[in-house]
Amino acid sequence: MIHIAITAGGTEETIDGVRKITNMSSGSLSWFCLEAVLSYIEKHKIEAYTIHYIKASRAVTNELNAEQASHINFIEVTNTQSVYNAVETLMNEVDVDIFIHAMAISDFSYAYSVAKSDLAEEIYQHIAANKKISKKDIEAIITNPKSKHSADAKISSSQEIVMGFETTPKVISLIKKIKHNTFLVGFKLVKHNKDNHMIKQAEKLRLANNCDAVFANKASQLSVKGHAGVLLYKGEPVAHPIGKKEIAEAIVNLAFQKIN
Amino acid sequence: MIHIAITAGGTEETIDGVRKITNMSSGSLSWFCLEAVLSYIEKHKIEAYTIHYIKASRAVTNELNAEQASHINFIEVTNTQSVYNAVETLMNEVDVDIFIHAMAISDFSYAYSVAKSDLAEEIYQHIAANKKISKKDIEAIITNPKSKHSADAKISSSQEIVMGFETTPKVISLIKKIKHNTFLVGFKLVKHNKDNHMIKQAEKLRLANNCDAVFANKASQLSVKGHAGVLLYKGEPVAHPIGKKEIAEAIVNLAFQKIN
Incomplete structure (x- = not known):
């Protein structure tokens, strides 16, 4: 066969x-x-x-x-x-x-979307709250921002966004x-x-x-x-x-x- | 008619x-x-x-x-x-x-893609080079990162990425x-x-x-x-x-x- x-x-x-x-x-x-x-x-x-x-x-x-x-x-x-x-x-x-x-x-598979201004704010607040910030900290935020849209919502059309992706197997x-x-x-x-x-x-x-x-x-x-x-x-x-x-x-x- | x-x-x-x-x-x-x-x-x-x-x-x-x-x-x-x-x-x-x-x-229409680590590095370098950084500075980088992939290249599969989008008319x-x-x-x-x-x-x-x-x-x-x-x-x-x-x-x- x-x-x-x-x-x-x-x-x-x-x-x-x-x-x-x-x-x-x-x-x-x-x-x-x-x-x-x-x-x-x-x-x-x-x-x-x-x-x-x-x-x-x-x-x-x-x-x-x-x-x-x-x-x-x-x-x-x-x-x-x-x-x-x-x-x-x-x-x-x-x-x-x-x-x-x-x-x-x-x-790539889709991981999240976030308004550009919300992501900028989150990184800015992180810098303001911490005396020292490393590249790793920033990368962690970019990988999984707290300010991302909730997973079950339709993405709003009113703000400019970025989307984060994960690599696929x-x-x-x-x-x-x-x-x-x-x-x-x-x-x-x-x-x-x-x-x-x-x-x-x-x-x-x-x-x-x-x-x-x-x-x-x-x-x-x-x-x-x-x-x-x-x-x-x-x-x-x-x-x-x-x-x-x-x-x-x-x-x-x-x-x-x-x-x- | x-x-x-x-x-x-x-x-x-x-x-x-x-x-x-x-x-x-x-x-x-x-x-x-x-x-x-x-x-x-x-x-x-x-x-x-x-x-x-x-x-x-x-x-x-x-x-x-x-x-x-x-x-x-x-x-x-x-x-x-x-x-x-x-x-x-x-x-x-x-x-x-x-x-x-x-x-x-x-x-949304696609604007750019960038490796997460490259974007983090760009923001980090900007912080390191400037005593003061504003939310606006960070948003400007997120809107158009220098570290983005060149527009005529196929996106590489080896790194995790984010994509930036612009709102459409x-x-x-x-x-x-x-x-x-x-x-x-x-x-x-x-x-x-x-x-x-x-x-x-x-x-x-x-x-x-x-x-x-x-x-x-x-x-x-x-x-x-x-x-x-x-x-x-x-x-x-x-x-x-x-x-x-x-x-x-x-x-x-x-x-x-x-x-x-």
């Missing part, structure tokens, strides 16, 4: 009852990966397989025939914590052979920790590519999370047909596919080649 | 190339309002009319026949500023008779300022309704923006069939419709009754 896991779409972190922070990703590259897996599997007449498709609700899906659909385990997720939980459960329950982690995941680092020989594909999106920045960032991602392959690309290169980037295996460029379908095929073919 | 304007969906404020803040709204109540207008217009055999439908890209739409579609001017918007610009242009170009402003609009206040006798319907969504809070908030909205009618509702009451709330005309409750279709009909019937 072959198990393939693919993550798709962008996470959503709730701010209050009416606002959220969205990581933008259509999920289309992930769907192309799913189709590339199905096409590989049909070509090689593999019969025992399951694709675990961990997706945000807005991630695109396309039509599947009944035979294909019977092999796909859709897992719906919302925020980063829910992705973390889903991946942890899956990795512990199933021997995943290939993990394509293409989802755009928020690095790193989903990608879980995968190889739980199963060392899963073939892990990570994705690195950079905004610019000055001085070979993209390859350096991809290497950083690989080394930190023990990825086998990384697909690195620039934000300016995101489009279905023109989408370009570089596929790295163990840090070495192995393909420069152009177009989402071609990128998905390059990734999936590399993964199957390496697990066989 | 009758002109009706309806706003629909939620705005999106960009944070960086990969993140945005979304105001959650499906736009379905607005679409029900559009359908209620069409139904009123057919019933009363009104022939000269245009519906200006200002919508976020994700706001739901439904099928229209060709005759109906020929009377609808769709205007696509994204962030609060784009809604402001669209409404300002429309109100100056067209004599709008009824304006149903149901869109969920962000009160109030779209609703524009409408009656430009044309005093447009019949304006505002919407007030509150999270709780303690101590008649909802009606008070609705009155505040009406008085600040010169609304003719306000539909007030609680976040916990948002659903297609069970959606409940109160329709106020000049501050007085005139209907307690339940269900989005019924709410839309109550609003549209009130508006046409008052402009005739």
Whole structure:
């Protein structure tokens, strides 16, 4: 039995009852990966397989025939914590052979909001009340101000605000920790590519999370047909596919080649 | 010629190339309002009319026949500023008779992000360098820290951050300022309704923006069939419709009754 896991779409972190922070990703590259897996599997007449498709609700899906659909385990997720939980459960329950982690995941979750003037007042009062104030004291206030809005209130619109965020657990680092020989594909999106920045960032991602392959690309290169980037295996460029379908095929073919 | 304007969906404020803040709204109540207008217009055999439908890209739409579609001017918007610009242009170009402003609009636009420790350090250094520090000095730093991330960089994931926001221009206040006798319907969504809070908030909205009618509702009451709330005309409750279709009909019937 072959198990393939693919993550798709962008996470959503709730701010209050009416606002959220969205990581933008259509999920289309992930769907192309799913189709590339199905096409590989049909070509090689593999019969025992399951694709675990961990997706945000807005991630695109396309039509599947009944035979294909019977092999796909859709897992719906919302925020980063829910992705973390889903991946942890899956990795512990199933021997995943290939993990394509293409989802755009928020690095931050919302912690609080506070009016700028209230936060300034709180820091000012702290200085006034204490002869000595350290950087640590100030950072403690910024991390959890007493003057923050109450958690169950809708944020008022009349004052300028700042919002505080906490870092979220790193989903990608879980995968190889739980199963060392899963073939892990990570994705690195950079905004610019000055001085070979993209390859350096991809290497950083690989080394930190023990990825086998990384697909690195620039934000300016995101489009279905023109989408370009570089596929790295163990840090070495192995393909420069152009177009989402071609990128998905390059990734999936590399993964199957390496697990066989 | 009758002109009706309806706003629909939620705005999106960009944070960086990969993140945005979304105001959650499906736009379905607005679409029900559009359908209620069409139904009123057919019933009363009104022939000269245009519906200006200002919508976020994700706001739901439904099928229209060709005759109906020929009377609808769709205007696509994204962030609060784009809604402001669209409404300002429309109100100056067209004599709008009824304006149903149901869109969920962000009160804030993203200004900057900064690592918590960098912001704390900046405030601390300012204190160390100046014998006297005022609340105003601190607020100035919080409003525009020197240590903020550069605007064209993707926000780093390795440090805890705060984000600063600016207030956005109030779209609703524009409408009656430009044309005093447009019949304006505002919407007030509150999270709780303690101590008649909802009606008070609705009155505040009406008085600040010169609304003719306000539909007030609680976040916990948002659903297609069970959606409940109160329709106020000049501050007085005139209907307690339940269900989005019924709410839309109550609003549209009130508006046409008052402009005739």
